[in-house]
Amino acid sequence: MARASVIPVTDLKANAAELLRSIAEEEGSVTITQNGEPRAVMMSVAEYDRWRSALALLKLVGHSEASLLAGKVVSQEDVFQRAEAVLARRRS
Numbered sequence: 001m002a003r004a005s006v007i008p009v010t011d012l013k014a015n016a017a018e019l020l021r022s023i024a025e026e027e028g029s030v031t032i033t034q035n036g037e038p039r040a041v042m043m044s045v046a047e048y049d050r051w052r053s054a055l056a057l058l059k060l061v062g063h064s065e066a067s068l069l070a071g072k073v074v075s076q077e078d079v080f081q082r083a084e085a086v087l088a089r090r091r092s
Contacts, residue, residue: 006031009039 009032012019019042023030029043043051067073 005029006033006038008032008036009034012042 005028007019007030012032019030023042023044027044027046029041029047031038032040032042
Protein backbone atom coordinates (compact mmCIF):
# COMPACT_ATOMS: atom_id res chain seq x y z
CA MET A 1 0.00 0.00 0.00
CA ALA A 2 2.85 2.46 0.66
CA ARG A 3 3.73 2.42 -3.05
CA ALA A 4 0.82 4.79 -3.69
CA SER A 5 2.51 7.98 -2.57
CA VAL A 6 -0.80 9.79 -2.07
CA ILE A 7 -3.83 8.27 -0.34
CA PRO A 8 -7.07 9.69 1.01
CA VAL A 9 -7.64 9.79 4.75
CA THR A 10 -10.48 7.27 4.36
CA ASP A 11 -7.92 4.69 3.15
CA LEU A 12 -5.75 5.49 6.15
CA LYS A 13 -8.70 4.92 8.48
CA ALA A 14 -9.63 1.65 6.82
CA ASN A 15 -6.10 0.24 6.45
CA ALA A 16 -3.93 1.91 9.10
CA ALA A 17 -2.11 -1.23 10.27
CA GLU A 18 -1.33 -2.37 6.72
CA LEU A 19 -0.21 1.10 5.71
CA LEU A 20 2.13 1.37 8.71
CA ARG A 21 3.62 -2.05 7.96
CA SER A 22 4.13 -1.17 4.33
CA ILE A 23 5.74 2.19 5.07
CA ALA A 24 8.08 0.63 7.63
CA GLU A 25 9.12 -2.18 5.27
CA GLU A 26 9.67 0.07 2.27
CA GLU A 27 11.14 2.93 4.33
CA GLY A 28 9.07 5.36 2.32
CA SER A 29 6.50 8.06 2.86
CA VAL A 30 2.87 8.63 1.98
CA THR A 31 0.96 11.89 1.64
CA ILE A 32 -2.47 11.75 3.26
CA THR A 33 -5.19 13.83 1.61
CA GLN A 34 -8.50 15.08 2.95
CA ASN A 35 -11.11 16.28 0.48
CA GLY A 36 -8.45 16.01 -2.22
CA GLU A 37 -6.03 18.35 -0.45
CA PRO A 38 -2.70 17.21 1.05
CA ARG A 39 -2.95 17.33 4.85
CA ALA A 40 -0.13 15.22 6.30
CA VAL A 41 2.78 12.95 5.48
CA MET A 42 3.48 9.58 7.07
CA MET A 43 6.99 8.20 6.83
CA SER A 44 9.03 5.38 8.22
CA VAL A 45 11.31 6.02 11.16
CA ALA A 46 14.32 5.34 8.92
CA GLU A 47 13.10 7.94 6.42
CA TYR A 48 12.42 10.41 9.25
CA ASP A 49 15.95 9.91 10.60
CA ARG A 50 17.38 10.59 7.13
CA TRP A 51 15.33 13.79 6.92
CA ARG A 52 16.55 14.90 10.35
CA SER A 53 20.17 14.24 9.40
CA ALA A 54 19.78 16.15 6.15
CA LEU A 55 18.14 19.06 7.96
CA ALA A 56 20.93 19.16 10.54
CA LEU A 57 23.50 19.26 7.74
CA LEU A 58 21.62 22.08 5.99
CA LYS A 59 21.54 24.05 9.24
CA LEU A 60 25.31 23.66 9.59
CA VAL A 61 25.78 24.88 6.03
CA GLY A 62 23.53 27.86 6.76
CA HIS A 63 25.43 28.75 9.92
CA SER A 64 28.73 28.38 8.08
CA GLU A 65 27.55 30.63 5.27
CA ALA A 66 26.37 33.24 7.77
CA SER A 67 29.75 33.14 9.54
CA LEU A 68 31.55 33.48 6.23
CA LEU A 69 29.42 36.47 5.20
CA ALA A 70 30.01 38.08 8.62
CA GLY A 71 33.76 37.69 8.21
CA LYS A 72 34.02 35.23 11.09
CA VAL A 73 36.53 32.95 9.42
CA VAL A 74 39.86 31.43 10.35
CA SER A 75 42.41 30.40 7.77
CA GLN A 76 43.32 26.76 7.42
CA GLU A 77 46.90 27.63 8.41
CA ASP A 78 45.69 29.23 11.66
CA VAL A 79 43.53 26.23 12.45
CA PHE A 80 46.46 23.84 12.03
CA GLN A 81 48.77 26.07 14.07
CA ARG A 82 46.23 26.21 16.90
CA ALA A 83 45.73 22.44 16.77
CA GLU A 84 49.46 21.83 16.85
CA ALA A 85 49.82 24.17 19.84
CA VAL A 86 47.07 22.34 21.75
CA LEU A 87 48.66 18.96 20.98
CA ALA A 88 52.09 20.24 22.04
CA ARG A 89 50.68 21.46 25.38
CA ARG A 90 49.04 18.09 26.01
CA ARG A 91 52.26 16.24 25.28
CA SER A 92 54.13 18.35 27.83
